[in-house]
Amino acid sequence: MALLAALAAGGLLFLFPFYYTIVGSLQLEPNADISGAFPSPGNFSLENYAAINEALNLGRTLLNSGIFTAGVIIATLALGLLAGYALAQLDFRGRGVIFNAMLLVLIVPFQLLMIPLYVMIVRYYGLADNYLGMILPFAVNPTAVFIFRQFFKQIPVDLFDAARIDGASEFQVLRRVAIPIATPAIITAIIVTFIGPWNEFLWPFLITKEQSLQPLAVALANYISNVAARAANPFGAILAGATVLAVPAVVLFVATQRWFVQAQLGSSVKG
Amino acid sequence: MATIAATAPRARRIRRALGRHPVGLLFVLPYAAFLVLVYAYPLGLAVYMSFYDYFFAAPGAVVERPFVGFDNYTTAFGDAIFLESLGNVVTFLVINVPLTVALSLVLATALNAKLPLRGFFRTAYYIPYVTASVAVIGVWLWLFSDTGLVNSALGPVAPAPPWLVNEFWAMPMIAFFATWKQLGFYVVLYLAALQNIPSDLYDAASVDGAGALKSFRHVTVPGVRPATTLVVILSTIVGANFFTEPYLLTGGGGPNNSSVSPVLHMYRRGIEQGDAGYAAAIGVLLAIGVIVISMVNRFILERD
Numbered sequence: 234m235a236l237l238a239a240l241a242a243g244g245l246l247f248l249f250p251f252y253y254t255i256v257g258s259l260q261l262e263p264n265a266d267i268s269g270a271f272p273s274p275g276n277f278s279l280e281n282y283a284a285i286n287e288a289l290n291l292g293r294t295l296l297n298s299g300i301f302t303a304g305v306i307i308a309t310l311a312l313g314l315l316a317g318y319a320l321a322q323l324d325f326r327g328r329g330v331i332f333n334a335m336l337l338v339l340i341v342p343f344q345l346l347m348i349p350l351y352v353m354i355v356r357y358y359g360l361a362d363n364y365l366g367m368i369l370p371f372a373v374n375p376t377a378v379f380i381f382r383q384f385f386k387q388i389p390v391d392l393f394d395a396a397r398i399d400g401a402s403e404f405q406v407l408r409r410v411a412i413p414i415a416t417p418a419i420i421t422a423i424i425v426t427f428i429g430p431w432n433e434f435l436w437p438f439l440i441t442k443e444q445s446l447q448p449l450a451v452a453l454a455n456y457i458s459n460v461a462a463r464a465a466n467p468f469g470a471i472l473a474g475a476t477v478l479a480v481p482a483v484v485l486f487v488a489t490q491r492w493f494v495q496a497q498l499g500s501s502v503k504g
Numbered sequence: 505m506a507t508i509a510a511t512a513p514r515a516r517r518i519r520r521a522l523g524r525h526p527v528g529l530l531f532v533l534p535y536a537a538f539l540v541l542v543y544a545y546p547l548g549l550a551v552y553m554s555f556y557d558y559f560f561a562a563p564g565a566v567v568e569r570p571f572v573g574f575d576n577y578t579t580a581f582g583d584a585i586f587l588e589s590l591g592n593v594v595t596f597l598v599i600n601v602p603l604t605v606a607l608s609l610v611l612a613t614a615l616n617a618k619l620p621l622r623g624f625f626r627t628a629y630y631i632p633y634v635t636a637s638v639a640v641i642g643v644w645l646w647l648f649s650d651t652g653l654v655n656s657a658l659g660p661v662a663p664a665p666p667w668l669v670n671e672f673w674a675m676p677m678i679a680f681f682a683t684w685k686q687l688g689f690y691v692v693l694y695l696a697a698l699q700n701i702p703s704d705l706y707d708a709a710s711v712d713g714a715g716a717l718k719s720f721r722h723v724t725v726p727g728v729r730p731a732t733t734l735v736v737i738l739s740t741i742v743g744a745n746f747f748t749e750p751y752l753l754t755g756g757g758g759p760n761n762s763s764v765s766p767v768l769h770m771y772r773r774g775i776e777q778g779d780a781g782y783a784a785a786i787g788v789l790l791a792i793g794v795i796v797i798s799m800v801n802r803f804i805l806e807r808d
Contacts, residue, residue: 316535323528432636
């Protein structure tokens with residue numbers, strides 16, 4: 234019982250900042266006193282959402298976040314399914330090398346590559362302020378490739394051999410047999426991949442100077458560091474923007490957490 | 505006729521050289537190209553740049569970028585801000601690692617028991633991990649501002665200047681923030697490790713008269729040791745690589761660089777000031793540091 238109470242207290246402490254974000258985003262006058270931690274109908278307003286929408290153009294920045302995220306998910310599925318299937322079910326020279334390289338990149342921190350990637354993408358290819366430049370370094374989520382490989386590994390070869398005997402090419406086997414049975418792995422990969430680009434700050438921040446191309450995380454961060462000082466209720470507007478940024482990821486997680494937690498585990502422990 | 509006779513051994517030869525399904529090479533080619541383009545090549549470029557006086561000029565301008573040997577590296581070791589940022593990483597690790605290991609192991613053990621609302625607690629502890637840093641930094645800024653809720657609650661004992669702009673508190677605040685944000689992930693990691701401890705070990709311990717605390721110390725803690733190694737290594741990687749927290753939470757590594765991180769310094773020198781060769785050298789040093797610390801941790805935690 235004491236354990237349950239301690240867990241509950243800890244859980245509430247963990248969730249309090251989220252609750253407080255929503256409460257604060259709905260206050261007309263910022264109230265940082267203890268009384269401000271409780272919703273008060275007299276101080277309620279959607280003004281902060283209007284203010285942050287005016288400053289950041291939420292529709293546009295959300296669209297940018299969406300394009301960035303969708304681009305990464307599509308590339309991850311396309312290249313990842315091909316590679317995951319081949320690594321699990323096909324026998325070819327170089328398979329071991331590619332698989333080991335794949336495990337290795339799981340531990341290379343992005344920040345180490347930040348300067349050379351910036352040189353390549355901005356200077357060599359001229360892809361600053363461009364969706365392609367934003368997507369490229371994140372295009373394939375190695376964790377997702379790993380999920381696909383693990384999934385196809387546990388499918389018996391006979392299933393694919395049957396199609397091969399019928400004269401299907403390897404690509405047809407992938408498209409007609411492998412991908413249709415891989416739905417659970419695909420869903421898991423989408424969920425795990427989603428939070429990467431959606432929450433990413435550093436890379437899109439480095440390469441987008443034009444606000445009309447910035448994902449919401451970058452636009453909100455710039456608002457926090459530059460504009461907030463001049464706004465009427467800076468914290469209210471920041472919290473409204475934070476709510477809009479956090480809701481899609483949190484909702485997706487809560488709705489699909491069974492898949493999510495298992496996938497995170499599978500890739501980190503076995504990896 | 506002759507052609508058919510020639511193709512059969514050739515097919516066998518191809519099979520021997522490329523494997524039973526040479527088409528597999530074609531399937532992994534796009535991903536392999538991606539790994540080369542986004543990991544291998546930049547890694548090589550970082551090392552190359554770190555030996556040159558590589559700076560950004562106006563686009564299109566032809567500039568000389570002379571080879572400077574180890575100059576960038578010797579500069580780094582005489583760079584007070586870089587050294588301070590390394591010290592900040594140490595502060596971060598000293599706070600973050602013990603806190604993370606202790607809290608997540610205790611929480612995982614508690615959540616492993618059959619409790620009502622277990623699913624709710626797992627979700628509650630995991631939510632900060634899936635939320636964008638930028639979003640949660642907003643509310644931390646408000647909570648810990650001069651007139652924020654925390655100071656309102658503390659009243660006269662509130663530190664001045666407030667937490668995030670206080671030279672003593674800024675870095676620990678980043679460590680607390682990271683602990684809070686990552687804890688759910690580590691709890692799940694330990695939960696998985698706990699499943700691998702055979703239950704007869706606990707039975708044996710209780711037959712020997714061990715209480716809950718004793719069996720936690722003598723069965724659980726050694727049983728999850730591989731997970732602990734992983735936690736320490738991952739924390740080290742996070743600690744060496746944070747950027748968003750000092751950039752936004754403590755207003756650009758402030759005050760007085762007391763919370764500057766190596767990556768923030770890299771960003772300033774390399775991208776804001778255009779000294780990319782020097783920034784690349786810092787990146788290489790960081791990578792080497794992380795690898796060495798990981799290996800040492802592994803050695804210490806897994807000896808026996």
